[in-house]
Structures are given as C-alpha cells and as structure tokens.
Amino acid sequence: MNEIVLQTENLTKRYGSVTVLDGVNVRLQKKHIYGFIGENGAGKSTFMKIVTGMSCPTEGTYTIFGKNMDSDGRRMRKYIGSMIEEPALYPGYSVMRNLELQRILAGNPDTSACEKVLHMVDLAEVKHKKVSALSMGMKQRLGITLALIGNPRLLILDEPVNGLDPKNIVALRTLLKKLSEENHVTIVISSHILSELYLLATDYIFIHKGKVIEVLTHDELEAKCRKYVCIKTEQVPFALTVLDKVLEGAEYKVVSDNTIYLYSDLDKVETIARAFMQQDIVVTELSVMEQTLEDYFIAITGGAGYV
Secondary structure, eight states, X not given: OOOEEEEEEEEEEEETTEEEEEEEOOEEETTOEEEEXXXXXXXXXXXXXXXXXXXXXXXXXXXXXXXXXXHHXXXXXXXXXXXXXXXXXXXXXXXXHHHHHHHXXXXXXXXXXXXXXXXXXXXXXXXXXXXXXXXXXXXXXXXXXXXXXXOOSEEEEESTTTTOOHHHHHHHHXXXXXXXXXXXXXXXEEOSOHHHHHHHOSEEEEEETTEEEEEEEHHHHHHHSOEEEEEEESOHHHHHHHHHHHSTTOOEEEXXXXXXXXXXXXXXXXXXXXXXXXTTOOEEEEEEEEOOHHHHHHHHHTSOXXX
16 A cells, blocks of 8 residues: 555635645655646745745645644654755854754665765765855755755755756756655655756645645656647648638637648658648648647646746
C-alpha cells in the first residue's frame, strides 16, 4: 500500500476578499516527484508556505505522514526540507557557516552532514567563501543544500533551477531522482521550465487561479499529450475550407494567425499536402508533432499567457 505523505482537505487561503488558494485537495505519495505547475499568482507558493508552516490556512486541514498539523505541526515539520521563492542566506557568513547554522536549526546531530551535502551539490570548493561573493547559481545551489541538511522525508522546492546553468540543471535532476529512489524522499517542485519538469516528475499537479484542476501521473500525461499535424500558412481561412472538404469530420484547432493543429487524419499528410498544392495554398510547415507538457498546460488553462 502506498504511504500518503501529505494530504490536504479543502485547503483555502484568503487575503481580505481575494482568494489565492481555493479548496485544494491533494494526496502525495511516498517516493513520488510531483511537478507543481501553474502561472504566476496561481497559488503554488502559497500552498508551499502553508505546508511548511510559513502561513496558516483560512480554511481546511492537512496532514503530514498521517499526523494532523493542528496538534503535531512542530514535531512533523522537522521531516520537511524546503526552499520557497528564494534562498534564505546570511550574506556575511561563509557557505559552511550558513550550512552549519541550518544543520543545528534542523536538529541534525551529524556533524559530518555539511561536508556530505556540499559534495552532493558540488559546492565543497567554495565552502569558505562568503555568500555575498557567490554567483546567483551558487546561491541557488546553496539554498537547495540548506533544504537537504535535515535529511528530509518531504522536500519542497520552489523554482530551484533559477539561475542554474544547463550542467547544474542536469546535476540537480540526477540528485533529486536519486533522493526519491534511494532515500524514499517525496519531492514537490515548481518550475516554469516545463520541459525540465517533464524529464523529472513522476506526477503532475496543475493549479489555476487557486484551484487544482488536474492531477496526472507521467503515464497519464503522455496518454493525454496527443499527436497532431502542425500546418503553418498565411492563408488559414482558405486552408480550413480545404481541410473540411478533403477530410470527413476533421478535428483541428487554430492556435495563431498562421498555425493550425490537425488532431485527426495523421496518416493523410500527403493527401493534405496535395490538396493545398492544388488550391495554390502556400504552406511553410506540414509535419506530425506531439503535444508537449507546455502545450497541454496551455490547453487546459484556456490559452497562452505570461507564466
């Protein structure tokens, strides 16, 4: 039986008349990596702050490892590691001093833990540097190190790849997968780099305007990410007329002034190309493609926007 690490019931947060989290119900299982996906202001950080004790819900309850947070909150939060919005660092202290202070606060008695986690995130060589002298990427990696120092069973990371170069993004992905598989850590990670979440997550939670609108496993997402024919032309209205004439019951969507996605008749690309040619329709792209995680997110939230 899968162990439930975190469960929420009707979790709601209001600031005055503004509802930023609206009746959220989720169940997170042990060893899973959850990609938390939503645009800016969707409620991701608010959810994370409530779970980590940085904020209180207006309504609703939640349990961590089966314990109610109203009565056991302080005791259970020692099993949570987190980095939300940006790392909380002391700029005048060294990397090692920052980490040692966090080790003490986390209640980890292992005095060798700091050296271990510094090697995990490739920061051992700068351990004596002041935080103020670090690059943005190094500060971000140090923030992740602080989240790991308490040996968490639940790890919550808000935009952890911000400022990381491609090499360190790959290294972080490898580390998080290892923590999940070998240490049985449950991970919740938000990122606007959806292609990275696709490579990392085992499950996806989609949140929109404070509501969780869908929860999918990776396999379920792949089943929903449909293949389509991408048609690019400056003659979209005329092209649609041709599609309706040539294909019976054609299923398509106009996604921009010059782009059509055709979801049916994927095996009839040659027929479509010939029909366009006969009608003198100039096509700059005609190819079979597969919907990405980003495409799917835009589709279920009602269109493109700033995320």
